Amino acid sequence: MDIIPSQVIRLVQLGQEDEVLAAESPWVCASCHTCYVRCPKGVSVAKIMEAIRQVNLRKADYGDHVNVRDLTPEQRARLPPIALIACTRKYSQ
Numbered sequence: 001m002d003i004i005p006s007q008v009i010r011l012v013q014l015g016q017e018d019e020v021l022a023a024e025s026p027w028v029c030a031s032c033h034t035c036y037v038r039c040p041k042g043v044s045v046a047k048i049m050e051a052i053r054q055v056n057l058r059k060a061d062y063g064d065h066v067n068v069r070d071l072t073p074e075q076r077a078r079l080p081p082i083a084l085i086a087c088t089r090k091y092s093q
Contacts, residue, residue, distance in 0.1 A: 001025040005035050005045040012048065021059070026052040027080040053083055 003011070003025045011020045020026075029049035036044045068076070068084060076084075 001028050005029075005049075008052070009043060009045065009048065012052075020052055021056055023052075025049070026056070027082050029082070031082075057083060 001024065003020075003023045005025070008020060008023065008025055026049045029046060031046040031050060033044070033046050036042070036046060039045065071079070
């Protein structure tokens, strides 16, 4: 991760949206909730990382729900795997 979870939270608190959205960390997060279990404040970092990924996808005009079959090969190559997983998971629920 280029920015550790506590730094991501702090940047969000400070309103530094551009820095958070440019980071690789939200795409590296596997949403395993280990950080939530260990967080003394009970902050669900995985949910925040998911929200950051969603904001990034919306800004790129992918929307909330991604049907992998509708993506071009170039789009599939550009999107990190966690983006596809997160969007299809939301779509299937």
